[in-house]
Amino acid sequence: MTALGKLFRTTAFRLTLAYLFVFALCAALLLVYVAFNMRRLITEQITSTVDAEIGGLAEQYNQGGIRRLVFVIEQRSRRPGSSIYLVTSPTGDSIAGNIGSPAPGILDRPGWIETPYRRSEEKEAAENIALARVFILPGGFRLLVGRDLEERDRVYSIVTSAGRWSIAVVVVLGIAGGVFVSRRVLTRIDAMTQTAQTIMAGNLSGRLPVGKSGDELDRLALNLNDMLERIEALMQGLKEVSDNVAHDLKTPLTRLHNRCEEALRTAKTETEFRSALEETIAESDEIIRTFNALLLIARTESGGVRDNMTEFDAADVVRDVAELYEPVAEEAGLALKVEAAPSPMKGNRELVSQALANLLDNAIKYAAPSEEAMNGAIPEIAIASGERDHGIRLSVSDNGPGIPETDRERVIGRFVRLEQSRTKPGSGLGLSLASAVARLHGGKLTLEENAPGLRATLDLPRSIPAT
Amino acid sequence: MRVLIIEDDRAAADYLIKAFGEVGHVAEAAADGEDGLSRALTGGFDVLIVDRMLPKRDGLSLIGALRAKSNNTPVLILSALGQVDDRVKGLRAGGDDYLAKPYAFSELLARVEVLARRRHGRSEETVYRVGDLELDRLSHRVARGGTEISLQPREFRLLEYLMKHAGQVVTRTMLLENVWDYHFDPQTNVIDVHMSRLRSKIDKGFPQPLLHTVRGAGYVVRDSAR
Numbered sequence: 150m151t152a153l154g155k156l157f158r159t160t161a162f163r164l165t166l167a168y169l170f171v172f173a174l175c176a177a178l179l180l181v182y183v184a185f186n187m188r189r190l191i192t193e194q195i196t197s198t199v200d201a202e203i204g205g206l207a208e209q210y211n212q213g214g215i216r217r218l219v220f221v222i223e224q225r226s227r228r229p230g231s232s233i234y235l236v237t238s239p240t241g242d243s244i245a246g247n248i249g250s251p252a253p254g255i256l257d258r259p260g261w262i263e264t265p266y267r268r269s270e271e272k273e274a275a276e277n278i279a280l281a282r283v284f285i286l287p288g289g290f291r292l293l294v295g296r297d298l299e300e301r302d303r304v305y306s307i308v309t310s311a312g313r314w315s316i317a318v319v320v321v322l323g324i325a326g327g328v329f330v331s332r333r334v335l336t337r338i339d340a341m342t343q344t345a346q347t348i349m350a351g352n353l354s355g356r357l358p359v360g361k362s363g364d365e366l367d368r369l370a371l372n373l374n375d376m377l378e379r380i381e382a383l384m385q386g387l388k389e390v391s392d393n394v395a396h397d398l399k400t401p402l403t404r405l406h407n408r409c410e411e412a413l414r415t416a417k418t419e420t421e422f423r424s425a426l427e428e429t430i431a432e433s434d435e436i437i438r439t440f441n442a443l444l445l446i447a448r449t450e451s452g453g454v455r456d457n458m459t460e461f462d463a464a465d466v467v468r469d470v471a472e473l474y475e476p477v478a479e480e481a482g483l484a485l486k487v488e489a490a491p492s493p494m495k496g497n498r499e500l501v502s503q504a505l506a507n508l509l510d511n512a513i514k515y516a517a518p519s520e521e522a523m524n525g526a527i528p529e530i531a532i533a534s535g536e537r538d539h540g541i542r543l544s545v546s547d548n549g550p551g552i553p554e555t556d557r558e559r560v561i562g563r564f565v566r567l568e569q570s571r572t573k574p575g576s577g578l579g580l581s582l583a584s585a586v587a588r589l590h591g592g593k594l595t596l597e598e599n600a601p602g603l604r605a606t607l608d609l610p611r612s613i614p615a616t
Numbered sequence: 617m618r619v620l621i622i623e624d625d626r627a628a629a630d631y632l633i634k635a636f637g638e639v640g641h642v643a644e645a646a647a648d649g650e651d652g653l654s655r656a657l658t659g660g661f662d663v664l665i666v667d668r669m670l671p672k673r674d675g676l677s678l679i680g681a682l683r684a685k686s687n688n689t690p691v692l693i694l695s696a697l698g699q700v701d702d703r704v705k706g707l708r709a710g711g712d713d714y715l716a717k718p719y720a721f722s723e724l725l726a727r728v729e730v731l732a733r734r735r736h737g738r739s740e741e742t743v744y745r746v747g748d749l750e751l752d753r754l755s756h757r758v759a760r761g762g763t764e765i766s767l768q769p770r771e772f773r774l775l776e777y778l779m780k781h782a783g784q785v786v787t788r789t790m791l792l793e794n795v796w797d798y799h800f801d802p803q804t805n806v807i808d809v810h811m812s813r814l815r816s817k818i819d820k821g822f823p824q825p826l827l828h829t830v831r832g833a834g835y836v837v838r839d840s841a842r
Binding site for chain 2: 427430434437438441442445457469472473474476480499503506510
């Protein structure tokens with residue numbers, strides 16, 4: 150498509166053309182109306198003066214006979230102007246007047262006639278057109294009185310040609326304006342299209358140019374940019390997930406594979422085979438567990454579990470989860486303190502329970518402090534719920550070793566486990582899921598210093614925002 | 617016990633038939649939804665195991681058709697879709713239990729046996745007895761050998777569930793689902809800790825233990841003296 154063709158195909162240009170056509174048509178109709186009426190007005194003026202003059206001349210004839218009429222006609226003929234006069238005898242011979250003999254038959258025609266004439270004193274003069282009327286005087290004389298139409302026609306032609314010119318100017322200016330406007334729009338749209346193409350080509354960090362005027366194109370660009378932002382974040386998440394899946398599933402799968410090979414190679418007795426198989430099953434269960442956790446996080450992040458939202462009191466969730474984990478905490482030598490203030494909210498109860506369970510599970514796993522640090526006191530984990538500002542705050546605090554400030558953001562990411570040796574069980578997905586659950590509800594998971602220890606806080610709105 | 621497995625994966629079905637056979641149950645397989653439905657209606661099975669995604673007629677519609685014909689054979693739904701909302705959908709369609717793939721056979725067996733027994737269940741009894749252990753569901757009292765045992769409310773519900781299915785293996789997931797109403801994986805072996813607490817209250821000081829751990833499967837309450 151050529152640049153010009155592209156220009157002509159723009160919406161702005163087509164709109165301009167359509168408006169232009171309508172305006173030009175209106176202007177033309179108006180002009181025709183004005184011109185027509187002007188012509189009619191002038192014609193009416195001519196006929197009424199001619200009528201008056203015929204009346205006057207007939208009066209003269211009635212009073213002074215043909216001699217007087219001829220005298221008056223001669224007099225008037227000498228005055229400059231556009232009037233024409235002719236008096237003929239009953240036989241048709243010209244007696245007086247300022248024009249030569251008219252076209253044959255004219256003198257016998259009744260009513261208004263448009264006739265060509267030639268002024269008698271200027272033989273070489275071109276023929277002009279006059280509007281005239283013939284009046285038959287008593288005695289057979291004919292009186293022709295008329296007015297030259299040149300002036301009327303000139304005015305008419307001036308009006309119509311002015312009209313034609315102005316319409317031509319309107320059309321030219323309109324098309325030029327259309328080209329200008331559509332080129333302006335087109336350059337911006339082209340810039341957007343170009344960016345969109347680079348984005349489609351794989352550069353997801355590209356953003357559409359946004360002008361300063363805040364017009365509809367800018368608003369569109371802003372919204373598209375927000376959309377791109379979201380897509381980029383999702384794609385980034387997807388990439389991270391697949392990287393992590395590749396890493397964290399491949400590792401145990403390799404372990405599984407190696408164990409089977411080793412059993413085939415070295416196991417001799419049935420007991421040895423059996424124990425190798427049992428280990429294999431345990432390992433594969435662990436993989437399934439990790440896989441399920443990943444799937445759940447992915448579904449939570451994509452908002453796919455939004456349907457199961459109910460109203461419930463988060464304090465009940467806190468009490469239930471605490472009750473579930475209390476024996477585990479006790480076994481680990483930790484006291485579990487529950488401070489459940491009423492916290493009515495709307496959300497996915499199962500997921501909130503799981504998020505809280507993960508936080509508590511983490512606290513129990515990692516929070517047991519060294520004996521000397523506690524000086525004989527029983528270390529404590531506190532799980533609490535309560536209303537805070539405009540939402541609900543659920544928190545799990547411990548006074549274990551905590552997490553260094555620099556690692557807190559990172560540890561929420563998938564598969565991150567600070568403990569390098571990986572001796573404690575767990576997929577490293579607990580905090581990621583808690584964070585995904587918080588985001589699903591429009592809330593946030595934060596990790597803070599509990600001096601000593603760590604406080605994990607889930608801030609959730611009372612009800613889920615509409616988006 | 618007769619089990620009908622409606623599953624289009626031939627290998628999976630064969631594995632199940634063999635596994636059920638080894639523990640003394642009779643299992644057959646149907647490979648699509650239509651065949652499965654007609655056999656379920658005529659075959660007189662104790663339990664149906666239904667895959668959710670089947671050729672010709674999907675699992676949920678099969679269950680719907682079955683229930684519409686007032687056939688109340690217990691149904692366990694097997695599905696690759698393990699999320700909470702899929703589970704709810706399955707149970708709402710008329711399924712009695714739901715198990716996500718992949719699963720351990722011990723888990724499936726425990727659930728199928730509970731379902732089969734439920735038809736002639738003991739839920740209407742008000743007092744459960746196993747050996748010299750007694751649980752009164754109305755007065756919420758538990759006694760062993762005439763000595764009253766004090767239990768926390770959740771411990772009571774745990775024991776109630778175990779005694780309701782006395783002699784049957786119940787898995788950790790079944791306990792988590794039925795006693796706590798949680799459908800997620802708590803990662804840590806929380807159930808084991810609860811069970812060891814319960815055991816210390818029920819069995820401690822008695823020569824004959826009633827609460828047994830079944831390795832690789834779960835727990836069972838059984839009077840082994842008999």
